Structure formats: structure tokens, C-alpha cells
Amino acid sequence: MSHTALITREPVINQHRRITANRLIVHADSVEQAVSSLDGLADVWPEQHMVSVSLHHLLPDRALLEWLVPANTMLEIPTAALGYPEVQALLPELAGQNFQFNLSWYQGQALPPELAWRFVLVDARHDPLPLDPPGLTLAWGLPDLQAFDAAIEKGYTGASGWFFLDGLPLASTLAPSQHQIIQVLNLIRKNAEIREIEALLKQDVALSYKLLRYINGACFGLRCEIQSFRHALTILGYDKLWKWLSMLLVSASRDSSAAALMQTSIVRGRFMENIAASFFPADELDNLFITGAFSLLDLLLGTDMPKALSRMQLPGPVHETLLGQNGIYTPFLQLAGALEAQSKLGLQEAAAELQLTADQINRAHLEALCFAGTLQVS
Incomplete structure (x- = not known):
């Protein structure tokens, strides 16, 4: 398995508790390996929902320019990665190749003004909801549905994760x-x-x-x-x-x-x-x-x-x-x-x-x- 990245996932849930996107987490040794693995899956790419791709712990690099990114796909950029000049220089090039971006682990930092962010992922376990987020906010790290409801009340657009497997209030009798x-x-x-x-x-x-x-x-x-x-x-x-x-x-x-x-x-x-x-x-x-x-x-x-x-x-x-x-x-x-x-x-x-x-x-x-x-x- 050393030549191909492994992919795990978590769903993105809207305020109506429906899956509206899938967050694919690519576990690769390099961005080049991640791109090769993703390109090899083009024929089975899920097109019914939006897809957000996280490179997990990898720093975005120029190998991404070789990725034939599907139209329904967003690349997740960790906020910390924006502190690297090479990443700041790369993102406008990716935008020119029709990349869409999500921002993860945002805490209210100043951002490059020329980039648009669709979703903003916030670690709700530790960080408050940003006052003026640059995109639609998603809570991450929620333990259950009760926490999800509380996050929606605070102003989050939705959440990413498996929290809905706990605390679902369903009837005890069959419909x-x-x-x-x-x-x-x-x-x-x-x-x-x-x-x-x-x-x-x-x-x-x-x-x-x-x-x-x-x-x-x-x-x-x-x-x-x-x-x-x-x-x-x-x-x-x-x-x-x-x-x-x-x-x-x-x-x-x-x-x-x-x-x-x-x-x-x-x-x-x-x-x-x-x-x-x-x-x-x-x-x-x-x-x-x-x-x-x-x-x-x-x-x-x-x-x-x-x-x-x-x-x-x-x-x-x-x-x-x-x-x-x-x-x-x-x-x-x-x-x-x-x-x-x-x-x-x-x-x-x-x-x-x-x-x-x-x-x-x-x-x-x-x-x-x-x-x-x-x-x-x-």
C-alpha cells in the first residue's frame, strides 16, 4: 500500500441534519502521492455531493498543479499553512486552475484578501465561533447531536463529523x-x-x-x-x-x-x-x-x-x-x-x-x- 494514499471520510451535515458534502481525508506520504491517488479515482469520484479534500498533515505544494481537480471538489487549506510564503504564492495559481478552497482550523486570523473561501472549519472543542468568518462556518469535534443543535443555535451553518451517531432522538416503536x-x-x-x-x-x-x-x-x-x-x-x-x-x-x-x-x-x-x-x-x-x-x-x-x-x-x-x-x-x-x-x-x-x-x-x-x-x- 506504500504507493497509494489511504482515504478516510467524514460527512458535512447542514442545519437540517442532512449530508450535503463529504470531507475526504487523504493520508499520504507526500502531496505528489496524494495527487496520484486522487487522479486514479476520477472514474469513481462521487459527484452527487460536494467533496472537500483534506491533505491531513501535509503542507500544500506545487504537485497540486498536476491534479485534474473535479468540478465539485474543494481543497482544504489549514490556516497555519498560510504563514508559509510558498503556500501564499501557490494558492492564486491553484485558483487560476479552477480550484475552490475551504479553510480549516480558523481562529480569526488575517487572511490573503484575493482568495475566496467557501467553508470555514472551526474546532468547536477549543475555539469560539469567529465574529466575521470569511465563509460558511462548520463546527468540528462535536460529541453528539445535542452539541450540534447548540452549535447551530450559536450561528454555525453546519458541522463536519460523526456526531450524529450519538444522541439521535428516535421513537422506540416502529413506524x-x-x-x-x-x-x-x-x-x-x-x-x-x-x-x-x-x-x-x-x-x-x-x-x-x-x-x-x-x-x-x-x-x-x-x-x-x-x-x-x-x-x-x-x-x-x-x-x-x-x-x-x-x-x-x-x-x-x-x-x-x-x-x-x-x-x-x-x-x-x-x-x-x-x-x-x-x-x-x-x-x-x-x-x-x-x-x-x-x-x-x-x-x-x-x-x-x-x-x-x-x-x-x-x-x-x-x-x-x-x-x-x-x-x-x-x-x-x-x-x-x-x-x-x-x-x-x-x-x-x-x-x-x-x-x-x-x-x-x-x-x-x-x-x-x-x-x-x-x-x-x-
Whole structure:
């Protein structure tokens, strides 16, 4: 993995608790290595949301001029880097090549007047909200959703990080749509008659519509349009349809507070499906997807994981992994979780255990972001 940078990420959340951008943290030995790695991912670059690229601890240098920066991408510049004359000279050149900039770790310092900043990242653990920020302010380092709400009250535009995994106030009972999807899932697992499954689905027209929209989406790649549940079952079969209904369960909440959780669940599932392709037969990859997609099901359903899973008939390896029983899918779920860390150490360890290269991981990661963005679950 020495020739390719590793990429972790954190989402940017707006005041409505929706993911509006992804902050990619590139862990590289040099800017040149970072640029080479990023250019190699152009074909899987996530275009549905804005992307902010952090070079982590590296000082920006002229190797950035070789990067064919995607149109939806912003380069993050640490405020401290502006104290270097070579960086001050470089930034106008980058701006001339259509680079957009974000400013990180801002504390109210004087800035070069000729540069425009889109977002300003502030370490809210230590630094106050700047009185006259040069761009839209994002809080960083928040511990939970309560802290996020307080930051929005103070005047922040949004925040970057995984704070929404803690303190989400969801109902402790299932919404009717979620209960209905679980019933359909269990019928499919039992290979019930089509008419029995259809009758249950027809009770909620909105769910049926959303299911067909998912299946007919560009991410699925079908050559014909699916017109009905019966048609979907004929084309896809029970196993594949079970996967798509599982995704529908993850994204069925109408609580806007859960939007970021939904997006994260789908990214985990798709990443696990992608990265496990060389380890498992094709007909088992749906189980990897479901494991990742259900890994936050306890938070989405507002209960603990054993209770959430008790309502569903899941394959043994999926059930074991989600309950922390060291199932065969566990290393892949751990790898998916390591993508969400600020440090690369956990990601390196998880990758080494599975003997995966940085390029394999990065490509599976970014394609998963593309996939989730195409579904528009948030």
C-alpha cells in the first residue's frame, strides 16, 4: 500500500441534519502521492455531493498543479499553512486552475484578501465561533447531536463529523411503514406466494413506488423498466429483491433527523459488497450489503440491536456479525467502520488483515459514496 494514499471520510451535515458534502481525508506520504491517488479515482469520484479534500498533515505544494481537480471538489487549506510564503504564492495559481478552497482550523486570523473561501472549519472543542468568518462556518469535534443543535443555535451553518451517531432522538416503536417492510422481508425469506407478498405491499403505495424507483435507478443497470412487484420478482428473484427491500427498510424513516444515518448505512453496505467480491461467491454478496446496511439499524429503529434483529429472519452470518459474535463478515464491517475514523491506523490494520491494497479500498469506498448519492436516501 506504500504507493497509494489511504482515504478516510467524514460527512458535512447542514442545519437540517442532512449530508450535503463529504470531507475526504487523504493520508499520504507526500502531496505528489496524494495527487496520484486522487487522479486514479476520477472514474469513481462521487459527484452527487460536494467533496472537500483534506491533505491531513501535509503542507500544500506545487504537485497540486498536476491534479485534474473535479468540478465539485474543494481543497482544504489549514490556516497555519498560510504563514508559509510558498503556500501564499501557490494558492492564486491553484485558483487560476479552477480550484475552490475551504479553510480549516480558523481562529480569526488575517487572511490573503484575493482568495475566496467557501467553508470555514472551526474546532468547536477549543475555539469560539469567529465574529466575521470569511465563509460558511462548520463546527468540528462535536460529541453528539445535542452539541450540534447548540452549535447551530450559536450561528454555525453546519458541522463536519460523526456526531450524529450519538444522541439521535428516535421513537422506540416502529413506524407502520417499517413494520410492513419487515413483514414483507420475512415473507420473502420464507418463499411465500407472490400474491401474499403483493397484497402486503399494496397496503402502502408510497413504499411500493420507492421500491420500484430504487430498482429502476441507474445504479441497478437493468435494461428494461420494472413495472410492478410481480415483474420485479420475475426479473430479480427472491434473493435480490430481499436485498432491495432491506435497503428500503433502512431508508424508510420519515424523520429528517435520520437522513445522515440512512446515507451512512447504505455507504457501509455498498462498500462491504464491493470489497468482499474477491472473497465470496456472487450470490453471497447481498448478505455483505445487508450486514453493512443494517449495522446502524438499532439507531434507525430506536432500540437495541438484539431487539431490532429479533423481528427479522436473517442469514446466520449476518445475524452473528451484527450481534458482535465475530461472524465471518466481521472483518469487512470493521473495515467499513475504519473508513469513518480520523486516523488511518485502524484502516491500515483492517486492510492488512484482509490483505487488501489501498487502491482496492479507495475505489470501493468512493463507488459506495456514488451509489448512495444516486439513491438519494437523504
